[in-house]
Amino acid sequence: MRPDRFDTWLTVDRKGLYCRPGGFHIDPYGGAKRAVVTHGHSDHARPGHDHVLATPETLAVMHTRLGTAACLGTQALAYGETISIGEVSVTLFPAGHVLGSAQVLIEWKGARAVVSGDYKRSADPTCAAFELVPCHLFVTEATFALPVFQHGDARDEVAKLIKSRERFPERAHVVGAYGLGKTQRVIALLRAAGYERPIYIHGALAECCALYESFSVRLGELKPATGASRDELKGQIVLAPPSAIADRWSRRLPDPVTAFASGWMRVRARARQQGVELPLVISDHADWRELTDTIAETGAEEVWVTHGREDALLHHIETTGRRGRALALIGREDEDQ
């Protein structure tokens, strides 16, 4: 192991990315001895580890979503605090992705590696803003790593939703949104835009909304969509998991306008495949410019790319004179959580 040769001490095994001098995995598959978890989405926070280190918010998310199966032992580490694990020290910094999301700084013998988890740079009223952490190795996500992905201001997208609601006062607007992060962000953006009516939510979204509230993220009045009469839902905004917006669940809604809040909505074919009438380009991941800017700003000479469209980002990394490498972490293709 040499500090300047990152691949000698940060390795990939069956469970995922492993820090050898620290003796822990980052966002591993189930059953790791020691795990550092960047955030609560299910492709990062998996059940069954012996011990988990994460931000207090992420631990709360894991507890809510996974229950007691989450792990045996936990340790909370607030943003900016440093602890030693084995030979390395670990610090968590806000990643701006969802509530509690963190980048992991690992320092070993003067070498600094940052594992980003998922991140975004644009404003989000529901979580702490991304902090830039200078480093030698940057391990980045690549969900939207194609130059066609340029996410605009999310407030403009929410304005579109409000305008459409005014245009179709007899119809419900059902917005597909992932339960952890996107749902609360869309609600907070609606509130910030002055939308004060009750917002109706699918049952699967309730738990995470309550969790956000418990961390003082104000969401205003939320009502269960299930059980509300068709008449009551006319002219209302209803949030539901993406799988429900065009399925049997949505039949209860009065002539719904189908919206979907996701970075994928930038591409027409993706919106049409899902029968979306009102695509809302609202992403919790970095777009192409945020990815490439962040890589440059960290000052990293070496960049590893995890899940997503790594080929385009690797090409970019190489043309800008850095060392790039694809981390073959399976099972994380095409997720927008």
Add this chain to the structure above:
Amino acid sequence: MKLFAELLDRLAYTLSRNDKLSLLAEYFARTPDPDRGYALAALTDGLFFRLPLRRILTELIASRVDPVLFDLSRDYVGDTAETIALIWPGAGKAAKAPRLAAVVETLQSALAMEVPGLLASWLDQLDATERWALLKLMTGALRVGVSGRLAKTALAQWSEAPLSEIEEVWHCVEPPYGELFAWLSGASPRPEIGTRATFRPLMLSHQIEDRELQAIVPEDFVAEWKWDGIRVQAAHQGGEKRLFSRTGDDISGAFPDVVEAIPEGVVLDGELLVLRDGEVAPFNDLQQRLNRKSVTGAMLKSHPAHIRLYDMLFASGEDFRPLPFIERRARLEAWHQAHSPARTDISGVIDFASIEELQALWADARATGIEGLMLKRRDSPYIAGRPKGHWYKWKRAPLTLDAVLMYAQRGSGKRSSYYSDYTFGAWRDGETGGPELVPVGKSYFGFTDEELRELDRWVRNHTVDSFGPVRQVEPKLVFEVAFDSVHRSGRHKSGVAMRFPRIHRIRWDKPAEEADRLETLKAMIVE
């Protein structure tokens, strides 16, 4: 460009016809001339720019974007124009973005060598949606689900002018349609049609109902065969020759053979067919010639087109439309005899003395090229639209097949939560000797809303595999499928294609093994 881009963007995502109409009407109301006229032209395929667009775009994008990144993006997005619109560097927040009219007029007068520079400067000034709209405009294929007919219907809705009047003046006005909008907004009288070869809205028929059939007085009606082609109007006036579809689209380009043959001074109504040695070819043969902008010499030879005439609206400047049908008919026959124009003949009149006689004729109507019978009142004037009590169609009884449901696909719009598109198959001997199903058709109508709910439930409970929006189901449910005819087809695994299949009855009671075999269907092919 902003309003136009917004319109296209909304239309592309809007499924409901009524919502599309209201988006269009709103656009016509709030957009000034001549921008709205050019938008109308773009939507109705009225704008062509002869540009080597593919080459221009390839060169342009190579100068702005890394080719590796572009190719990867193109592969993901799946559409070149959209990829360029999304990837083009620059936020497009120019204070003075170009207007639609300025773009169109500049392109119409630009030299080929100037186009790349113009395009680049526009792309720099526009945002992503506007860039997409600009590129779609230049390719000439908007693909936002608006037909010419729908655009005209929206004009009618916005202006409250009758659709038939708009259709009638349509081919006398040209982009950017200043005259048309002036008339529709009440600023000037209707544009002069004069003696030009313009589309005259058609008189259409009703499907006859049993009680109407019983009430038919034979002396008041004549019968004709209902030919299995497409309804057309052929016009040759003021030196212009044109062939129109039933919705008023100019289809002259695909049928130069029949257009050439239209004699001076007439507007004729008839059925467009492919005719070989006096025999009507299957509809499939006509299909080969439809939806083309132009046609090859080989196609003209192998699929010769022909019009079987049944009405005459104008001759030598005289409008026959107020005359009784029988009078127009007499003039048509006399005219045809005097001129005997090529590639035309006259649809014969069938005399009948009683309803029983008519019924016998109808029951026998199985020859190729015949779809059933038409009944026309002897004294009907030619009335645009679908007036009641004048013309009836009496389609022959459909063919039917008992087929087995194989796959179900989600519908769109209001049906997106239902598995409402059904692929069904017939039995044949598989390679191992046992029976296997081969798909023979697909249909998404013919059943009631209540039946749809039951079918949706059945599909969900009998799914064996799913691929995206499609579910494969256990081969257990039998549909009685009705269809108009069946043809050979090289494009289908079964080797046959049904015309107009619909779910006639759901045979919840029938065991799948007793459904029909492919041979049964093949025996119904009329060569």
